[in-house]
Amino acid sequence: xxxxxxxxxxxxxxxxxxxxxxxxxxxxxxxxxxxxxxxxxxxxxxxxxxxxxxxxxxxxxxxxxxxxxxxxxxxxxxxxxxxxxxxxxxxxxxxxxxxxxxxxxxxxxxxxxxxxxxxxxxxxxxxxxxxxxxxxxxxxxxxxxxxxxxxxxxxxxxxxxxxxxxxxxxxxxxxxxxxxxxxxxxxxxxxxxxxxxxxxxxxxxxxxxxxxxxxxxxxxxxxxxxxxxxxxxxxxxxxxxxxxxxxxxxxxxxxxxxxxxxxxxxxxxxxxxxxxxxxxxxxxxxxxxxxxxxxxxxxxxxxxxxxxxxxxxxxxxxxxxxxxxxxxxxxxxxxxxxxxxxxxxxxxxxxxxxxxxxxxxxxxxxxxxxxxxxxxxxxxxxxxxxxxxxxxxxxxxxxx
Amino acid sequence: xxxxxxxxxxxxxxxxxxxxxxxxxxxxxxxxxxxxxxxxxxxxxxxxxxxxxxxxxxxxxxxxxxxxxxxxxxxxxxxxxxxxxxxxxxxxxxxxxxxxxxxxxxxxxxxxxxxxxxxxxxxxxxxxxxxxxxxxxxxxxxxxxxxxxxxxxxxxxxxxxxxxxxxxxxxxxxxxxxxxxxxxxxxxxxxxxxxxxxxxxxxxxxxxxxxxxxxxxxxxxxxxxxxxxxxxxxxxxxxxxxxxxxxxxxxxxxxxxxxxxxxxxxxxxxxxxxxxxxxxxxxxxxxxxxxxxxxxxxxxxxxxxxxxxxxxxxxxxxxxxxxxxxxxxxxxxxxxxxxxxxxxxx
Numbered sequence: 001x002x003x004x005x006x007x008x009x010x011x012x013x014x015x016x017x018x019x020x021x022x023x024x025x026x027x028x029x030x031x032x033x034x035x036x037x038x039x040x041x042x043x044x045x046x047x048x049x050x051x052x053x054x055x056x057x058x059x060x061x062x063x064x065x066x067x068x069x070x071x072x073x074x075x076x077x078x079x080x081x082x083x084x085x086x087x088x089x090x091x092x093x094x095x096x097x098x099x100x101x102x103x104x105x106x107x108x109x110x111x112x113x114x115x116x117x118x119x120x121x122x123x124x125x126x127x128x129x130x131x132x133x134x135x136x137x138x139x140x141x142x143x144x145x146x147x148x149x150x151x152x153x154x155x156x157x158x159x160x161x162x163x164x165x166x167x168x169x170x171x172x173x174x175x176x177x178x179x180x181x182x183x184x185x186x187x188x189x190x191x192x193x194x195x196x197x198x199x200x201x202x203x204x205x206x207x208x209x210x211x212x213x214x215x216x217x218x219x220x221x222x223x224x225x226x227x228x229x230x231x232x233x234x235x236x237x238x239x240x241x242x243x244x245x246x247x248x249x250x251x252x253x254x255x256x257x258x259x260x261x262x263x264x265x266x267x268x269x270x271x272x273x274x275x276x277x278x279x280x281x282x283x284x285x286x287x288x289x290x291x292x293x294x295x296x297x298x299x300x301x302x303x304x305x306x307x308x309x310x311x312x313x314x315x316x317x318x319x320x321x322x323x324x325x326x327x328x329x330x331x332x333x334x335x336x337x338x339x340x341x342x343x344x345x346x347x348x349x350x351x352x353x354x355x356x357x358x359x360x361x362x363x364x365x366x367x368x369x370x371x372x373x374x375x376x377x378x379x380x381x382x383x384x385x386x387x388x389x390x391x392x393x394x395x396x397x398x399x400x
Numbered sequence: 401x402x403x404x405x406x407x408x409x410x411x412x413x414x415x416x417x418x419x420x421x422x423x424x425x426x427x428x429x430x431x432x433x434x435x436x437x438x439x440x441x442x443x444x445x446x447x448x449x450x451x452x453x454x455x456x457x458x459x460x461x462x463x464x465x466x467x468x469x470x471x472x473x474x475x476x477x478x479x480x481x482x483x484x485x486x487x488x489x490x491x492x493x494x495x496x497x498x499x500x501x502x503x504x505x506x507x508x509x510x511x512x513x514x515x516x517x518x519x520x521x522x523x524x525x526x527x528x529x530x531x532x533x534x535x536x537x538x539x540x541x542x543x544x545x546x547x548x549x550x551x552x553x554x555x556x557x558x559x560x561x562x563x564x565x566x567x568x569x570x571x572x573x574x575x576x577x578x579x580x581x582x583x584x585x586x587x588x589x590x591x592x593x594x595x596x597x598x599x600x601x602x603x604x605x606x607x608x609x610x611x612x613x614x615x616x617x618x619x620x621x622x623x624x625x626x627x628x629x630x631x632x633x634x635x636x637x638x639x640x641x642x643x644x645x646x647x648x649x650x651x652x653x654x655x656x657x658x659x660x661x662x663x664x665x666x667x668x669x670x671x672x673x674x675x676x677x678x679x680x681x682x683x684x685x686x687x688x689x690x691x692x693x694x695x696x697x698x699x700x701x702x703x704x705x706x707x708x709x710x711x712x713x714x715x716x717x718x719x720x721x722x723x724x725x726x727x728x729x730x731x732x733x734x735x736x737x738x739x740x741x742x743x744x745x746x
Contacts, residue, residue, distance in 0.1 A: 043520050100731075109530060135501065139554035148730030152560055153552040155500070155531035163549060170567055191515060195526030249568075250492060251548035253539040257527050265545060268492050272574065386527060387536030389548060 004172035004180075005234035005398060006241040008227035009338050010081025012074050013325040014050035014220050018081055022335075023342050026350040027371045031324050033207065033218055039190040045197035046204050049188055050220025050326025070187045071107070072137055074223035074331075078183065079145065082225045086237055093146045099178040099233070102149040103142050104168045105225075106160025106184035107134055108330035108385070109192060145181065155330070157385030158292075159249075160184055161224065162333030165393050166247030168228050178233045183225035184334035192219065192329075199257060201294060206354045207323045209291040210298050212361040217292040220326020224334035226341070240398035242341045245378070246277025252388030259297055263304030265390045270308050270380060273392035279378055281312040286349055286379040288340040291320025292327050297384060302362035317374055319367040323353035333383035333391060340381040340395050349374050404570035405623040408737065409615060410482075410606035411708030412475030412579075414450050414468045420475050450602075455541040461524065462537065463504035464600045469496075469534035469583035470541045472602035476579050477542060480606040481615035487543050493612070495546030495575040496535045496604075497568070499553075499561040499582045503531035506585065534583040534602075546575035558582070558703025559726035559733055562607075566624050569609040576612040579604045581704040603704045605711070619711035625734035710737045 011018070014032025015025040025032065033050045041047040052074065054062070062073040088094045095101045135153050142151045150171070154164045161184025168182035196202050196219065203216030228244055229237065250269040252260040259266070274281060290301055309315050321339050328335055343349055349367045360366040376397065383391045413420065450464075450471035473496065477487075487494055511525035530536075532550040539548050547568055553560040565580040581604030607622065703724065710722040714737055721738035 135552040135554045135557075138552075142554070142729070150560060150563070150728050150731065151553055152564070155503070155550045155552060156548065157530050157532055167564065170571070174567060174570065191512075191521065194515065194521035195511070195523070195529075198521040198523035198526060249495070249547035249549060251495065251536070251539045251545050253491065253536075253543050253545045253548075255540070256533070256536065268545070272492075276571065385532075386530055387532045387548065388539065389532060389536070 001173050002230035002232070003234075004169040004228045004244040005231060006226050006244060006341050006395070007229045007234050007237040007239060008082035008085040009225070009241060009341060010078040010083075010085065011222065011224040011335055011338050012052055012077045013222035013224075013328065013335055014052060015325055017077060019085075019338065019342070022338070023346070026321055026324055026339060026342075027348060029324070029351040029353045029369060029371070031353045033220070033323070033326050036193075039188070039193075041190075041193065043197065044190075044193045045200070045202040046218065048218055049193070050218065050222070050328065051188060052221050069137070070221070071185050072140070074187065074221070075105070075141055075185045075225075078185070078223040078225040079141070079181065082181070082227050085239065086227065091144075094237075095146070095179055100149050100176060101147050102151065102168065102171050102177050102180040103138065103145065103147045104152045104154065104164045104171070104180060104182045105138060105141075106154040106156070106162075106164035106330045106334065108155070108157050108160055108186050147181065149177065156389040156391070157387050158327065158329050158332055159383040159385040159389035159391040160330040160333065161335070162337065162381065162383035162391035162393055163249060163389070165226060165228075165244065165334065165337050166249060166391060168226075169244040169247050169393065172228050172230050177230065179227060179229045181225060181227055182334075183223065183337075184328075184331040185223040186221055186328055186330035186332075188219055188221040203293065207293045207326070208354045208359070209289070209293040209320045209322060209352060210302065210362050210364065210366055211355055211359040213359075214293045214295060214298060216294055217322065217327045220322075220328040222325065222328050222331050222335060224331055224338045226334070226337060240400075242344045242395045242398050244393060245396045246273040246275070246279065246392075246394030248272030248276055248392050250390045252390065254388055257386050259300045259384055260388070261296060261300055263300045263302075263307065265388060266301055266304035266382065266384060267307050269390040269392045270304065270382060273380065273394050277378070277394040277396065279394065281309050282314060283378050284316045284380055285374060285376045286340070286343055287316050287318045288336045288343070288379065288381040289318050289320040290382050290384045291322050291352065293320075293322060298362070301382070301384070302364060306363060315365050316380075317349045317365050317367050317372060319350055319352045321350060323355065333381065333393075336381045336383070337393060337395070340379045344376045344379055344395055344397050347373055347376055349376070404566050405621050406566055406569045407608045407612070407618045408605055408620050408622050408707065408711035409608050409612075409618055410476045410478075410480030411603070411712060412472040412477070412479055412606070413601070413603040413705070413708075414472045414475070415601045419450065419453060419471055463507040463528055463533060465500070465504050465506075465534040465583040465585055465602070466528070466537040468600055468602035469498065469538040469604075472581065472583060472604050473538040473542060473579045476604045476606045479617075480577075480608075481617040482577070482606070486613050486615075490613075491543050491545035493546055493574050493576045494542070494544040495548055495568070495578050496539055496544055497547065497549045497551070497561055497565040497578050497580045498532075498535035499557045500531050500534065500550050500584060501552055501557065502585055504529060504533050504585075507533070538579070544579070547578065553728075556703075556726050556728045558701065559728050559735070562605075562703070562707065562735065563624055563728070563733060565607050566622065569607060573611045577606065577608045580607050581605055582701050584701060601701070603701065603708065605704060605708045618715075620714040620737045621740045622707070622711070623736040623738070625736060707735065707737065714739050
């Protein structure tokens with residue numbers, strides 16, 4: 001069995017373009033959540049989100065490249081940066097004939113509810129036949145990347161990104177793949193914001209997870225891509241950011257939107273991911289939380305963490321990046337995975353924006369206000385979504 | 401090379417002519433029948449068929465793909481001999497891996513209509529618009545708390561879904577049982593200019609590893625052969641079979657290769673000495689009647705039925721094997737179904 005080494009990363013989010021910008025703002029506890037500008041918010045519970053604003057020049061670049069949608073463009077930006085971190089620019093790709101290369105990406109609802117374009121539609125407008133078939137877009141991306149192996153789109157609501165990375169890790173470790181491009185991409189639009197307004201998942205205040213006064217989440221959009229590679233291939237790359245050592249998937253099997261309030265599904269997915277990585281809870285140094293800020297989710301997640309570490313001698317540091325980028329749905333698990341990988345790489349836990357240490361209402365070592373330097377060897381990243389989807393991945397410091 | 405093997409223990413299906421494989425097989429046994437259609441002179445739909453399962457009646461507004469998934473998974477649960485007690489005793493051992501190209505189209509269109517009409521969204525329709533709702537609602541119905549994945553792919557989605565499930569089962573103790581298949585409307589969105597509609601339907605096979613409780617009902621063993629990138633000029637099934645499985649053929653006798661994923665493909669037998677599949681067709685096997693059937697729907701779906709029915713057939717004919725070759729991207733994947741032992745001996 002090979003290791004699954006993270007050799008490339010790329011992302012776009014409300015914090016800006018690229019991993020460096022993303023990490024710089026995360027480290028400072030900045031937030032990219034602001035007034036929505038790209039679609040009308042009449043009837044929405046809030047007018048704030050973690051939007052990715054596209055300049056006219058960027059829209060022109062996207063059109064020139066043939067991107068038909070924000071989903072497509074975000075994916076292009078994240079993939080290009082990930083390839084660039086391997087030293088490949090433009091249309092050149094870092095794999096050759098005979099290598100087994102796959103593509104696994106997650107999306108939640110994506111563009112399924114409105115006509116997709118580079119500018120979010122004002123109202124739901126049915127589009128052509130590709131409207132509901134995301135895999136067509138995935139195929140185009142695979143063509144651009146010259147990927148000839150398995151191509152998979154994972155649609156497990158807000159756990160999609162985490163599940164995609166888990167599948168990619170299994171393809172490397174168990175199935176002999178040389179390289180797998182994986183991650184998540186998702187976009188905001190008016191329909192989704194109206195839908196979540198109807199569900200009352202949105203807060204009208206600050207997104208402040210794990211506080212007493214938390215009252216809901218705020219959504220965001222973006223993309224994050226990781227390139228996972230087998231040891232032999234990774235040895236030829238300029239950098240080894242981390243290793244993906246464990247992955248697991250469970251389901252609450254209780255309700256369409258509400259999590260299992262006992263946290264049993266979340267506990268089991270974390271436990272199984274650690275087992276897959278061959279680790280004990282004691283060995284976990286950091287958890288990048290789902291931390292959506294809804295009353296039910298944070299309480300459930302805290303219960304699960306307490307249960308997982310009930311017999312551990314030390315508790316891990318934890319934090320949520322959702323107050324910084326918003327809840328990016330199908331991209332959330334992937335952006336959080338990139339944050340986790342960078343935390344290990346830099347030995348630094350990013351803080352939970354909008355929250356003061358004194359405000360944490362749960363018995364967690366929630367890192368707030370400023371980043372904390374820690375010796376991070378192993379870290380978990382978790383995601384929980386509609387339909388009771390639970391996912392967890394484990395990243396470990398890359399061995400030289 | 402990784403060549404996992406699992407057991408196929410059941411098949412569940414919902415088609416317009418009824419719930420369950422027995423009805424399915426009875427209806428399309430004769431060459432030329434269209435298994436997606438209604439039986440002659442009968443009215444009805446997949447929703448009517450799904451309603452034969454009491455758990456599929458949970459809510460009248462539930463999307464047809466969710467209702468059908470509940471009914472088809474339930475059929476697979478029963479066919480595999482899995483009791484409610486077994487599900488309750490180890491809920492994280494059981495999961496669902498589902499494929500979907502279009503998701504719950506009916507509900508999404510209702511959500512859009514509600515928005516157009518009222519200017520605000522419907523919480524119910526919006527929350528049930530997710531692509532994963534069919535698998536999620538089936539998990540709720542049976543308490544399956546293991547992996548719940550909904551996947552899509554540009555091609556060979558049936559093969560992708562089964563391969564992902566087999567890979568998960570090969571990881572260890574949990575999950576040990578995965579209901580693997582599709583619930584799909586096949587009705588293109590109203591706005592689409594895509595091909596004509598075909599009825600909603602669902603089919604799931606029950607796949608288990610060696611840690612699953614013994615139900616005494618294994619149908620057959622499924623192996624996923626090592627995948628290799630091959631040139632288009634090669635005869636992939638023969639090449640890979642010759643490379644890896646001469647010992648296997650010696651054990652089981654004849655290997656039948658159901659050629660490709662295209663409807664109407666011929667069924668070949670193959671032996672190592674011949675070098676390539678011949679066109680000798682088996683005479684008495686139910687699978688021989690598959691080829692002439694008019695499967696006028698997504699071939700990805702056909703793959704699940706082929707797999708389930710091949711396993712059912714091999715539960716009777718113990719001295720043979722069936723190969724389902726699929727092309728996934730630039731790779732060839734061979735799914736071998738035989739009556740051997742489930743433990744890997746690579």
